[in-house]
Amino acid sequence: MAAAVPVLLLGGLFALDSCEAGKAGELSSAQVDGVWKGSGGGRVEFDDDGRFEMSGIPRNAIEFGFTDPPPGNGRLSGRGEWSLVGDDDRSSTIELRFDAAGSFSEDSEYTLLQVEEAGDHPTLYFDTDADKWYGYEVRRETTSE
Secondary structure, eight states, rough: OOOOHHHHHHHHHHHHHHHHHOOOOOEEEHHHHHHEEEGGOEEEEEEETEEEEEEEEEEOOOOOOOOSOSSSEEEEEEEEEEEESSSSSEEEEEEEESSSBBSSSSSOEEEEEEEESSSSSSSEOOOOTTSOOOOSSSOOOOOOO
């Protein structure tokens, strides 16, 4: 029985390590700040004052929180406030709360972006479909300095 304890502990460590390897990571506010682009001209710009502006995001890329979304299959534009979800200064989820502007006639709408990759080439995706783990991706635009 005593020999089984180390085997169980070692197995538990491998299980924890494999769970950790599946996590995409988290970003800080400073890492979110900037321009993110997706395929087909989609663009989201996050300002360090907690505001965002987006354009060219496919209509089917966004799962909305409260109201009926704008109709059609076109592209959306809008602006509003963004924040990291959670109590820490880092998160794997970003909340977008839309103003009444652009494609949005009311200011009651919100959606979520998830961190797919946080490393040197961070990628976010709109959380849209319960049947798949990701949605429309936007990648941080690199700036030449």
